[in-house]
Amino acid sequence: MNTDIRLRVQETLDELFGEHLIPFALTAQKVSADGPGKYEVPFYDSRIHSFRFSWTNGGQSLKDIIRMAVLERVKTMDGPPNGWLA
Numbered sequence: 001m002n003t004d005i006r007l008r009v010q011e012t013l014d015e016l017f018g019e020h021l022i023p024f025a026l027t028a029q030k031v032s033a034d035g036p037g038k039y040e041v042p043f044y045d046s047r048i049h050s051f052r053f054s055w056t057n058g059g060q061s062l063k064d065i066i067r068m069a070v071l072e073r074v075k076t077m078d079g080p081p082n083g084w085l086a
Contacts, residue, residue: 002030002032002033004030005031005039005062006028006031006041006063007014008063008066009031009041009066010027010028011063011078012063012066012067013025013026013027013028013066013070016067016070016071021071021074022041022071022074023074023075024045024047026043026045026048027043027044027045028041028043029042029043029044030033030042033072035069037055037056038052038053038054039052039053039055040052041053041061048073048074049079049085051069051070051072052069053065053066053068053069067084
């Protein structure tokens with residue numbers, strides 16, 4: 001199941017980068033379960049180390065939850081480049 005989630009995370013990251021909603025490409029190497037319905041996606045990137053999200057098979061779509069979690073995480077970056085998430 002985590003492989004499927006990792007692939008969906010990566011697809012969403014690629015879409016966000018293609019839509020210019022995140023300032024650089026990110027690669028989801030793995031997805032770690034951090035309790036029931038809670039996940040952490042670490043990156044090997046010094047600008048963003050990871051992001052977390054919660055999801056169960058009901059309710060909101062996984063893609064929407066990932067998008068919101070990544071965009072919220074990018075907003076917390078120190079000094080994002082001009083024009084990003086203004």
